[in-house]
Amino acid sequence: MQTAVAANLNRLTLDQIQARLSRCPSLPSLGSINKSLLDLVLNEQGFSAQIGEVIRRDPSLTSRLLRLVNSVYYGLTTPVTSIEDAVFYLGIRQIRQLTLVTPVIEDFQRLALQCAFPWREFWQHCIGTGILTHEIATLAQVVPEDSDYIAGLVHDVGKIVMAWAFPDHFTEIHRLALGATEDLIVIEDRVLGMDHCELGAVYLERNGLSDLLVQTVRHHHCPEKATAHRQVVASVQIADLLIRHEGLGCSGNYRPVSSDQCFAASGWQVLFPGAGEAEQSITRASLSRTFEMMPRMLEGLV
Numbered sequence: 569m570q571t572a573v574a575a576n577l578n579r580l581t582l583d584q585i586q587a588r589l590s591r592c593p594s595l596p597s598l599g600s601i602n603k604s605l606l607d608l609v610l611n612e613q614g615f616s617a618q619i620g621e622v623i624r625r626d627p628s629l630t631s632r633l634l635r636l637v638n639s640v641y642y643g644l645t646t647p648v649t650s651i652e653d654a655v656f657y658l659g660i661r662q663i664r665q666l667t668l669v670t671p672v673i674e675d676f677q678r679l680a681l682q683c684a685f686p687w688r689e690f691w692q693h694c695i696g697t698g699i700l701t702h703e704i705a706t707l708a709q710v711v712p713e714d715s716d717y718i719a720g721l722v723h724d725v726g727k728i729v730m731a732w733a734f735p736d737h738f739t740e741i742h743r744l745a746l747g748a749t750e751d752l753i754v755i756e757d758r759v760l761g762m763d764h765c766e767l768g769a770v771y772l773e774r775n776g777l778s779d780l781l782v783q784t785v786r787h788h789h790c791p792e793k794a795t796a797h798r799q800v801v802a803s804v805q806i807a808d809l810l811i812r813h814e815g816l817g818c819s820g821n822y823r824p825v826s827s828d829q830c831f832a833a834s835g836w837q838v839l840f841p842g843a844g845e846a847e848q849s850i851t852r853a854s855l856s857r858t859f860e861m862m863p864r865m866l867e868g869l870v
Contacts, residue, residue, distance in 0.1 A: 577740055580761040588733040589767070594775045595675040595725075620651035629670045633658075636666065636868030669695055669869060672721055679728050682735040685742065686818045692866040693817030694721055699865070700807035701800070703858050707851055708839040710799045719784040719797075720804050726768025726785060727820055734760055745822055752821040753789065765789060791835045802835030809833055810855070816862055 623629050630651065637654040638647050648654050655663055673691050680687050701720030710716065731738045737760045744755050753763035760767075769786035780797045784804050787794040791802035811817065813825040831848050840847055 577736060577759065579759065580734075580737075582761070585734075585760070585762050585767070586770070589729070589771055589774065592729055592733050592771060593679070595672070595679070620655060623651050623655075629667065632670055632869060633663075633666060636662075636865065638868070666869070669698070669721060672718075673870070676725075676728050679732045683731040683738050685731065685738075685820070688870055689818035690724075690727070690820060691817070691870045693811060693819045694724055695869055696811045696816045696862055696866055697721070697723060697804065697807045699862070700811060700855065700858065701803045703855055704806055704839070704851070705800060705803040707854055708799060708803065710803065710839075715778075715780055716800050716803060719781060719800050720807055722768075722772075722781060723784055723788045723804050723808060724764065724768070724819060725771065726764030726766070729767055729771045730756075730760070730764055742820055745820065747822070749823075751823065791838050798838050802838035805835040806830070806833055806839070810852075814859060814862075816866065 623633060633651065633654050634648060637657050648657065658666075673695070676691065676694075677687070680690075698717045698719075698721035702717045705716040727738075730741075741752075741755050741759050744759065745752050748755060753765065756763040762770075765786050765788065769782050772782045772785055780800060783794045783797045784801050787801050788804045788808060791798055791805050794801045808819070809825050809830045812819055812821065813827065813830050830852075831845055836843060836848055840851075
């Protein structure tokens with residue numbers, strides 16, 4: 569049974585939505601993400617002291633790095649206070665992910681100030697999806713690159729854009745979503761006139777972002793519809809469902825996700841054509857270590 573939409577809110581036309589989107593600020597972090605540090609960590613000759621010197625120039629990144637290492641390695645007898653030690657414990661891969669996530673989340677936070685919402689848990693959902701997307705893409709032998717992590721990280725950017733451009737509609741949608749039997753994207757379309765997938769894709773297109781990110785944001789609930797980059801989009805779909813199933817963070821979609829729903833996702837056939845439940849279970853088991861560490865990692869990152 570549908571819950572009635574607040575009487576003072578009207579469903580908007582495509583022209584009205586486009587007009588408001590045109591005033592939404594861009595996210596500079598998506599165009600250029602901490603390039604100097606990224607270049608350094610990609611260089612196999614980089615030493616932790618050199619990386620530490622770059623990190624020191626960014627107080628926010630320094631704080632997040634030390635918080636992360638002390639959360640993940642909570643059993644250390646003495647807290648880590650040195651950037652070089654933090655780099656040693658975390659390793660190059662996690663440092664790379666940290667350099668990607670920090671500016672993006674800070675941009676997200678500036679856009680999301682318009683509405684009351686469990687944003688910290690939402691950032692955790694986004695970061696968790698990014699981490700798991702990379703793990704799944706690796707297991708599926710998708711060509712490894714950091715863009716799969718970014719694709720997972722920004723898959724729900726449409727919700728942030730909605731909060732900035734349509735705060736009243738956003739607030740009403742999430743009032744209705746609590747305890748709803750309808751899927752969130754159905755509620756979004758009924759209240760606003762566009763769901764967060766299409767809204768985010770249109771926003772990224774306006775800002776000249778890559779087709780990979782646009783395809784991911786538009787089709788992360790139905791990767792089989794993607795016209796390109798289907799394997800990355802499928803990895804994001806499965807990661808999103810698994811993170812929701814595990815109860816890590818809050819996506820704003822409050823309907824529980826069962827194990828059966830995770831296994832029935834269309835992305836499995838995109839990634840592992842012909843695979844059965846046994847292959848899916850093996851993949852899930854391969855991710856178990858990531859799930860064990862994820863809560864502490866997310867606490868450290870956000």
